Amino acid sequence: MQQRQRIIELNVNGETHTLAVEPQRTLLEVLRDNLGLTGAKRGCDQGYCNACTVLVDGKAVNSCLILAVRAQGKRITTIEGLSHNGRMHPLQEAFVNRGAIQCGFCTPGMVLTAKALLDANPDPSEMQIRRAISGNLCRCTGYVKVVEAIKEAARVLKTGGAA
Amino acid sequence: MKEYSVVGKRLPRIDSPAKAMGQAKYAADLVLPRMLHGKVLRSPHPHARILNIDTSQAEGLPGVKAVVTGKDTKGVKFGGWRAFTQLIDQYPLCMDKVRYIGDEVAAVAAVDEDTAEEALDLIRVDYEPLQAILDPEAAMKEGAPRIHEEVERNICWSRFIEFGNVEEGFARSDYVREDNFSLQTQAYAPTEPRACLASFDHAGRLTIWTSTQCPYPVQCQLAAALGLREGDVRVVQPFLGGGFGAKFELFPYEVCCSLLAQKTGRPVKMMYTRQEEFSASRTRHAMKIWLKTGFKKDGTLMARQARAVLDGGAYTSFGPTVTFTAGFFHTLLYRLPNYKYEGYRVFTNKPPSSGMRGIGAVQPFFAGETQMDMVARDLGIDPIELRLKNARQPNEVIPKLTTVNSCGLSECLTKVGESTRWHERQSKLPPGRGIGIACAGQQSGGAFNWFRTRLAFSNARVRANDDGTVVLFAGAADIGQGSSTVLCQILAEELGVRFEDVSIVAADTGTTPVDIGTWGSRVTFQAGNAVRAAAIELKKQLFAVVAPKLNADPVDLDIKDRKIFAKGRPEPSMPFPEAVTAAQAANKGKILEVAGSYHPEGKGIVSPAYSFVAVVAEVEVDRETGQVKVDRLTVAHDCGQPINPMSVEGQVEGSVHMGLGYALTEQVVSEKGEMLNPSFLDYRIPTALDMPEVKIIEVITDEPEGPFGAKEAGEGCVAPVAPAIANAIYDAIGVRVKDLPITPEKVLKALREAQPNS
Incomplete structure (x- = not known):
């Protein structure tokens, strides 16, 4: 079932990668298998759990639902691109400090969804936060501390704590 | 303090x-040089005899490195019940029969996932379909076809508990009532689909990185299944994406993956799809419970009798414990002089049921705590007062079963009542709004040595x-x-x-x-x-x-x-x-x-210590649509001394979330043994928009057996959510739903039955 590979250029976390990929490969597969960026999780491969969320040109996207070849020319940010030299983004810090992480499998997708929200709306209401993460399924936290963490990060970012 | x-x-x-x-690496994130990818062929039949398996075409597919069937295994069954070997009943790959849709039949290792998947389609299996038995009550009847040839009436395990004299207790009661409750099959639905990576070294020693909650029991069972010494099998748990009991045992795919690695001399990785995680893992037991309880007019609990029939699915799994705890938990919350329980776990041609968060607790507590509310209303006693009157106190013995040391149940009840202004609001809220209470308790680990380990x-x-x-x-x-x-x-x-x-x-x-x-x-x-x-x-x-x-x-x-x-x-x-x-x-x-x-030596047959919890639910019910909206859940929890209060809160909130899904939306729907909703779209766990406000009240006790006074935390909080919501629904609209989940259809049906003329 080998398909002819195509050469594509992907801009991921500020670096450009030249890759040979089969045209049917999803962005999630290429991030995980070709680039070793396993922070994006394969939770369902159907677009229902959002554990594979990455940012594409700043928007939260299910990387299991777009083909890698279609991501050419776009700016892709994965969870690995959010911290710099081990220094966490305020959202990541808030998730840690507020106890919003349990098993952690949904965390990368949850954090990036929150990042897209706060970039577009720095001062969201609780309902707007809940709506934004309503597609990110979590079986551990009941979302309580996740919502608290996003609120806290919004406060920190507004007062200039941006990473 | x-x-x-x-x-x-x-x-x-x-x-x-x-x-x-x-940066955290879960099993599916791991990679080794020259690693192959494995896939499992599963039974499409709920019950069938395997006549022949032809793997030749699959083996000939370029990229396929090995195919294994039951014949390539040692042909020995595995399972955790080393204390009762008749309960060890699952083959790594089915030998002669398949017993549920999803049962493992063959496995393939290939250079990539696509090739492995393609090879599965090329394996030809001839089946002789057998009558599928899907209803536990029917499976228990004399003459029903047997799912395991050696098991009479398909009864996997039966458990009886008795103390005092229930007949006498009921005779001395002023008020006796009987109710039937029905509990659905719930899926574990951890966010991580399980995965494992197996690799042998030059000396024939196996290392397996696997999504497991129990490395040591998996090590022992895997060694036995492969005919290796335990010391030659190393089980490593990478980061784990949620368990809740789903990743508690050795699973056939872990044996298959190891076999394929052994056969090919290369590392092999296997990853469950989401559909497999739903339909070929384990589920929470569906249960039918009959509960009879007797009280004095003043609210004194006199006697309780219970019968439970558990839908066990195809294999034993951790079912016997659930069969026991489903009887035990009726005795935990209240001083009970007379008790009798019979529980039957029955094989059916469905995915095996096992112990899920609130193991064998959510089902009996739904029955007991819903009935408690009915009793309170019939006797004209406030539901909190009725519970307080009978509440378990510290340092009490439950005959033949256990000793409860620390116990903050009364304080949980009092505090949750105060916090929610219960007495001002119960039965007094505007139409369509209601408030309900329920309690639960949970063990701090088991004391019974089911694994028959010689080690602590x-x-x-x-x-x-x-x-x-x-x-x-x-x-x-x-x-x-x-x-x-x-x-x-x-x-x-x-x-x-x-x-x-x-x-x-x-x-x-x-x-x-x-x-x-x-x-x-x-x-x-x-x-x-x-x-x-x-x-x-x-x-x-x-x-x-x-x-x-x-x-x-x-x-x-x-x-x-x-x-x-x-x-x-x-x-x-x-x-x-x-x-x-x-x-x-x-x-x-x-x-x-x-x-x-x-080691919990001399700590009875259940557990050395127990947590307690009381939950108040506040709901709104739409009489037109039957829709139930939960506005707030207030949880008072006695977990002894919390070691990390932030983590305890997280456990409570997560349990409440799972209890909410159990109460209202979560249900494995199946037809002819096939799960019809094995995706997150069709199996509805509550989202961030469905989650109500959760208020947590810490009730701190000092558990003498626990480290720094700690005991079980959080898990117990899953059980009281559904009965608290059911009781609040009754407070809101005056109807009872005694089978879960409480869907809008069931609410509307109950309303119609209550007012046939409206």
Whole structure:
């Protein structure tokens, strides 16, 4: 079932990668298998759990639902691109400090969804936060501390704590 | 309340930064050079005889490296019930028969997932379909076809509990009522679909990195299934994306993956799809419960009798424990003089049922706590007052079963009532709004040795280094509940060092001492006790060396803030690193490492300690649509001394979330044995928009058996959510729904039946 590979250029976390990929490969597969960026999780491969969320040109996207070849020319940010030299983004810090992480499998997708929200709306209401993460399924936290963490990060970012 | 320096603090978890930054590696993230990908062929029939399997075409597909069927296995069954070997009943790959849609028939290793998938389509299996038995009551009838040839009436396990005399108790009651309750099949639905990576070395020793809650039991069972010595199998748990009981046992795919690695001489990785995680793993037992209870007019509980029929699915799994606890939990909350229980777990041609968060607890508590509400209303007694009148008190014995040491149930009831202004609001809210209460309790790990291990249930080793760092080696598995953090807190507290001085190596049978695994809320309590025992031993060894240098008796020494000193005399003192250096020197450079263990010896047949919880639900019900909206859940929880209150809250909130889904939306729907909703779109776990406000009230007790007074935390809180919501629905609209989940259809049906003319 080998398909002819195509050469594509992907801009991921500020670096450009030249890759040979089969045209049917999803962005999630290429991030995980070709680039070793396993922070994006394969939770369902159907677009229902959002554990594979990455940012594409700043928007939260299910990387299991777009083909890698279609991501050419776009700016892709994965969870690995959010911290710099081990220094966490305020959202990541808030998730840690507020106890919003349990098993952690949904965390990368949850954090990036929150990042897209706060970039577009720095001062969201609780309902707007809940709506934004309503597609990110979590079986551990009941979302309580996740919502608290996003609120806290919004406060920190507004007062200039941006990473 | 005692003052601690590390215990009781809201510390962020030690593994959170790695998870937040995407560095944490789960089983599916692992890669080895020359690694192959494996896939499992599953039965499309609920019940069928295997006549022939032809793998030749699959083997000929380019890229396929190996195909295995039952014939390639040792042909021995595996299972965790080493104490009752007749319960060990699952083959790694089916030999002669398939027993549910999803049963493992063959497995393939290939160069990539697509090729492995394609090869599955090329395996030809001839089946002779057999009559599928899907209803447990029908399966129990004489003459029903047998799912396991040696099991009469398909009864996998039956359990009877009796104390006092129920007939006499009912005769002396002023009021007796009987009700039937029906509980659905719930899916575990962890966010991580399970995965494993198996690799053999040149000497034939296996290492498997796998999504498991129980490395040691998996090691033992995997070794037996492969015909290897236990010491030649190393099981490593990478980060785990949620368990809740789903990843508690050895699974056939782990044996298949190991076999394929053995056969090909290359590492093999297998990853479940989401559909497999839903339909070919385990489920919470569906249950039918008949419950009869007798009271005096003044509300004194006189007698209870219960019968439960559990839908076991195709294999034993952890079902016998559920069969027992489903009877035990009727005795826990209230002083009960007379009790009789019969429970039957029955095989059906469905995915096996097992122990899920609130193991064997959510079902009996739904029945008992819903009925309690009906009794209160019939007797004209406030539901909280009725519970308080009968509530379990500290240091009470439940005949033949267990002893309850600490118990904050009454305080939970009082506080949750005060916080929600219960007395002003119950039965007094506007139409369509209601408030309801329910309680539960939960064990702090099991005391019964089902695995028949000769070793203590929990073991820990602690190494002190002369730079002041301390390393904890513990077999206990952190599955996202935060146990590694809690164990480090317990160690730091006992040892008088800082939390940041402690690191942990956990859940790796090659490097960490045996632990029976993560189930039944046992880790904080049992592994915590083992860690504490090791820390006490380490202090003993340090004090023996330091005492002469401080002109003191070893028994008079203490350690705090990394300094050893004589109690009541802060100086002279010796810093902890210096003391470690001295201890090493006194033993010719031997590293300072000690072991500790805990085994619940002589603690009855259930558990050494119990948590308690009371939940009040506030709901709105739309009489037009039948829609139930939960506005707030107030939870008063007695977990002894919380080791990490932030983690306890997280466990409570997560349990409440799972209980909410169980109450309203979650249900495995199947037809002719096939799950019809094996995706997150069709199987509805509550989203962030469905989650109500959760208010948590800590009720702190001091559990004498637990480390620093700790006991079970959080898991117990899943059980009272559904009955609290059901009771609130009754308060809102005056109808009872006694089968879960409470869907809009059921609410509307109940409303129509209550008012046939409207």
